[in-house]
Amino acid sequence: MTALARLIGTVFYVGHLKPAPGTWGSLAALPLGFLIYQIGGFWLFALSIVVGFFKGWWATQEMTKGRDNHDPSEIVIDEVIGQWIALIPVFYGASLMGVSVTLLWPGWIAAFLLFRAFDILKPWLVGWADRRDDALGVMLDDVIAGIFAAICVVGLAALFHLVLM
Numbered sequence: 564m565t566a567l568a569r570l571i572g573t574v575f576y577v578g579h580l581k582p583a584p585g586t587w588g589s590l591a592a593l594p595l596g597f598l599i600y601q602i603g604g605f606w607l608f609a610l611s612i613v614v615g616f617f618k619g620w621w622a623t624q625e626m627t628k629g630r631d632n633h634d635p636s637e638i639v640i641d642e643v644i645g646q647w648i649a650l651i652p653v654f655y656g657a658s659l660m661g662v663s664v665t666l667l668w669p670g671w672i673a674a675f676l677l678f679r680a681f682d683i684l685k686p687w688l689v690g691w692a693d694r695r696d697d698a699l700g701v702m703l704d705d706v707i708a709g710i711f712a713a714i715c716v717v718g719l720a721a722l723f724h725l726v727l728m
Contacts, residue, residue: 568625571618571640578637588639589679592646593671596654597664605658612647616702619644623698634693634701641705642682648709649678652716669723670716677715681708 573579574595580587600608619640627633653670657663682705685693689711692703 565625568622572622572626572638574639574643578639584636584639585642585682586679588642589646589675589682591639592643592650593675595643596647596650600654600664605654608647608654609651612644612651615640615644615647616706620698620702623701627698627701633696633698638701641702644702645682645705645709645712646675646678648706649674649712649716651713652720656720670720673719674712674716677712678709681711686711 570576574588574591577587577591578584596608596611599611622640623638626638627635650671653667653674654664656670657667681689685704685708689704689708692700692707694700695703
């Protein structure tokens with residue numbers, strides 16, 4: 564395994580933090596995503612998800628080559644990508660409204676909690692992807708969990724803005 568694959572797969576070794584490396588990976592995604600958004604706005608953030616997915620897929624393949632465990636806990640790039648997907652509505656909303664993304668802090672919390680819930684519980688398509696037992700499945704289960712979380716974030720934002728305000 565290459566050092567680069569380990570660096571990417573563990574997200575600068577965050578994946579070695581215990582307990583719950585997946586949660587640490589999701590937490591690390593928040594300041595990383597914020598930094599990317601601050602540097603280049605929504606579209607750089609969106610591009611980073613796509614590039615990160617393919618780099619993560621490669622790193623996961625490299626890190627699991629010749630191993631029985633195709634989803635070792637130290638690989639957390641999948642959590643970062645899934646968490647970023649869950650944050651898309653928050654970052655897009657801030658960009659669309661021309662406000663600081665930090666003003667949408669309830670969306671950050673919802674995205675984090677919902678993504679972790681879908682990632683841990685693995686309902687429906689999330690579980691299907693997880694059962695693939697290969698590098699693509701490692702990445703896809705978190706992508707799908709991120710999509711489910713993002714849909715829920717949009718629903719919660721709509722409920723708050725249309726019903727409660």
